[in-house]
Amino acid sequence: MSKGKTSSILVWILMAMLIVGLGGFGALNLSGTVTTLGTVGDEEVTLNEYALELQREIGVIEAQAGQAISFADARAGGLDQAVLANLIAQHAMDAENRRMGLSLGDENLAQELFSIPEFQNADGSFNRDAYSYAMEQARLSEAEFEESVRDETARRWLQAGLITGVAMPETYANTLLNYVGEERDVTIARLDADMLVVPTPAADDVTLRAFYDANLDNYMHPATRNISYAWLTPDMLIDTVEIDETTLRETYEARSGEYNRAERRLVERLGFATEEDAQLALDRMNRGEASFETIVDERGLQLADVDMGDVSQNELGGAAGEAVFVAPSGSIVGPVNSDLGAALFRINGILPAQSTTFEDALPVLREELAAERARRIIDTQIGDIDDLLAAGATVEELAKETEMEFGTLGWHANALEPIAGYEAFRAVAAQVKTSDFPQVEQLEDGGIFALRLDDETDATPKPFEEVRPQVLTDWTNSETVRRLQEMADGLVTQLEGTAAFDAFGLEARSEAGILRDGFVAEVPANFVSQIFGLEAGKVIAIQAQDHVILARLDAVRAPDLTNPNTQQMRQLVLQQASEALALDVYQAYAADLQNVYPVTVNQQALNAVHAQFQ
Template sequence: MAQGKTSKTMVWILMALLILGLGGFGVTNLSGTIHSVGSVGEKDISVNDYSRALQEELRALEAQTGQSLPFAQAQAFGIDRLVLARLTTTRSMDAENARLGISIGDENLRQELMAIPAFQGLDGSFDRDAYSFAIDQAGMSEADFEDTVREDTARSLLQGAIISGLQMPAAYADTVITYVGEERDFTWAPLTAENLIRPVTAPSEEDIAAFYEDNQARFMLPASRQITYVWLSPDMILDQVEIDETALEQLYKDRDAEFNRAERRLVERLAFADEAAAQKALDDIAAGTTTFEALVEARGLALSDVDLGDVTEAELGAAGPTVFLTPAGAVAGPAETSLGPAIFRVNGILPAQNTSFEEARDMLREELAADRARRLIDTQIGDIDDLLAGGATLEEVADETDMTLGTLEWHPTATHPLAGYEGFRAVAAAVTEDDFPQVDVLDDGSIFALRLEGETEARPAPLEDVREEAIAAITAERATEALEKMVESLRPRLNDGTSFTSFGFTANEETGIDRGAFIPSTPRALLTTVFEMTPGELRTVPSAEGLILVRLNAISAPDTEDPEVARLKEGITAQLSSSIAQDVFQAYAEALQAMYPAEINQQALNAVHAQFQ
């Protein structure tokens, strides 16, 4: 008897603990006693609204990225803060509407509800059952949903009142269109040393030395790092790799689909309800009364909907022989398909590709040898690491392994083969003289280790190394100066409109050139200069070979009657007006948030976030 009483007592104790536990759970669960994650003014931000908005944002992000996003990562991106900020702005507007007394009456609410497609029946009228079902599925009561509709509509009224009437003046769009659409007619002539009557004098040794001293920035060598390295690539040990004929034959068989492809056709297929309809369509095409494209369009389809891509005869089934006897550009059929009788248009023929084993042997040998060489290198990494860890120098590693020893002056523009690897560049840029060499693996299976010997600051190249470059620069400067003097001597006649060709210059006429145009063999500064000039003005523009002489002939304003220009003007005005409206509304929303500070319940936020973990 005592034992029975003890058992009952224990049961009641366990039940009490269970009830207490469930009660505690209800405090933080979404269906528990916490109903809002915060408030703005007297408007609560409900747990359900926040949870629903957060879920929608996550789904949108996953649809955009094409992959599932863990909630922790979404938080790292600030998605939760973005959603909360948006809801805070919304509720601040609701608080302002409550202060101003802006709302909609029952009749307006009724019209809003009846206009929602989800609540309409098959005949397009409001369906009370559909309304109740949809609201229930959304986890809301009808009263809550109708309150939400009232607030959404009131917010729209408030927002419309703030941004209505904001319009960018037409003068702005006119200015932009004028700038973008104006065109220039001009004549230009390239002037080089060959246009000079007398050649420029060659620079003396003193001239070269002085130019070098005055322009050392033009002859600078980049800062560099002196690096000793050991390197082993698959190509270096190909001669150590033995490839037997059996392995090559097996690889050829494994890749048979790559080397031997059946003949294919680029085909479009249009199916019909019966063979008579298909035959009539084919006859109409043959008679020239219709086209394949017209038949497709009449079905409400696009050509992409009937495109089969490139197919083999076997893939076409029973229609294969018919289609493969049809030349490119012709229509075949009718032929039976899984969709019924169909006609086929052949857009192209891809001939069969047959590569024999003998033809593919060398390529296969090279690929297989490279693969095995990479594996051979992989087996050596551990031994080389052990040597370096044991204190071996790079020189000793090169003596005891297949690795090649070398040195290089490394800088970001170095042309050494190793400098072409991103992995090597990263290590070379970061290594210090205190670092011990270690093996690193490159993308192609190569391995390397390096040691920093020292660094050299940027410095001028020795004059003897850049002597020819200095002579060319001096000669070019002198030629440009001589060409400028020649143009100045001819300017009075040029200003009178004398043709460039009268002086033996090669003249090029350009008409209807806008700012985005490209003129081959000219510097970009030519067009920049042209659009700064007035009609009849003459200027020179420096070029790599000397000068470009240019005369502006005319300026053409955009045609305001052109429909494309009119559409562009409308687009610019609409875009800028929208941008202004957004800026004004953003400023208003910030003012409302300052007027109605948000109070956030972090415990409730954590409870919602826990549901997404």
């Protein structure tokens, strides 16, 4: 197992050293006797490993988002369930490995421990004191840590055995690319009302009433669920939350990397054995004999292998940094000496330097911190509000006794009230019964609400006089399209093949290279899907709201699978599909193991862990 493979175990050590606020999770042991969260067969899932992994995953999300997230938000996203499921799958594999006798030997274990930089002296030799200190700070015994190294290694061996050689056949990628990359060329003409020989006549009330009756579903007041609710959101409290300047400045300094960043560049690096080899490759590209992609492919590599992502000049360092950061985007520089030897660098983009002063960042910082504090204030009130509801308080009384606001609405799928924009509210509003008691529910932004269904109103037709203008417009459009369709029916067969549209007085335009997910302006939404159902040379009439489109499929072109860009896409499709298949195989195996090794979870212990994160 390489150094990188031990990183997740080492992260656990470092996380345990950092999470002082949770007392090393010692407090999670409840009375001092409960240390197990659950079991998988004979394997134990401990409170500490669940808590550490949960904290680590929250840290990952915060790093990606660039801001702190509350535990309530993490739970709303299902993070706690994902962490628990992953630990259960790992322990199921541990149980299977023990059954098979698969484990890391003592000699290899020692080599692994000796290779971890955090346990080494300056000369690379093993530092016994550093190892013991790390175990002490992490509150792990050496035996526990070494057992975790053995387990992780065996787990990885088992995973590798499962997915090695799992690959999608090339015909999969070819079939997919042929489908996705196939193109259509079409000729399009529009038939409008002014092309009718006899204009659409005005309709009398008898005709309009008949159309209204025949299309009554288009003129209905929707069925509504009449709901009373009380709610509280961070935005309602944000103006009452005070954030002192010290906190604001500390947050600004802690996030200085977000507000003040040096210029970064999107770079690919292709290393060579010698500077002469690199220069020969560059000369071929300059003469147009080969592309950068071609050279990468000749080296037996993929673009992902040479992609460095976005880097700063300091990260590149030395001559490489100087050469790359004076060249324009899109250029290839080199040969330049790097830590891989002579190399060529391709610059794919420039991310300009960013500098934001404290004063400029202040409004956003204050709003973010105030919103976060408001969410915490709301979290602390949930228990009291639950108690009020349990004691029989109504939603109206919640608004009087707490900071919640009262409101009513006739809810339906297209309701426009602000609270109806929350998916959590919509889900409850759609299912609640009149017999249900109000309960505190959480909103996506950290707010809360409780609602009561008072009664329901059936859908009712809007009075004819109220909607008469809309009925008139709808009937006129419908009658116009009907007449235009008759005109189109007479033209369809005459326009098939290569007939000229202008010979029939039609103003046509051509659209070439249409893809299945392509966009064509000024046509109905189903235009592209209908075009891809036609045979070459055939014509179709497509109805729109007040006009008809005539379209002829002129050509069908398959993608060029020899094109370098298409080949690159093909490799990417195969790679992603193979990775997805390997993941499916692993997940199916892990799920099956959980049937072999029964799973139990101590819900009380799980709640205790979660309480420490509140």
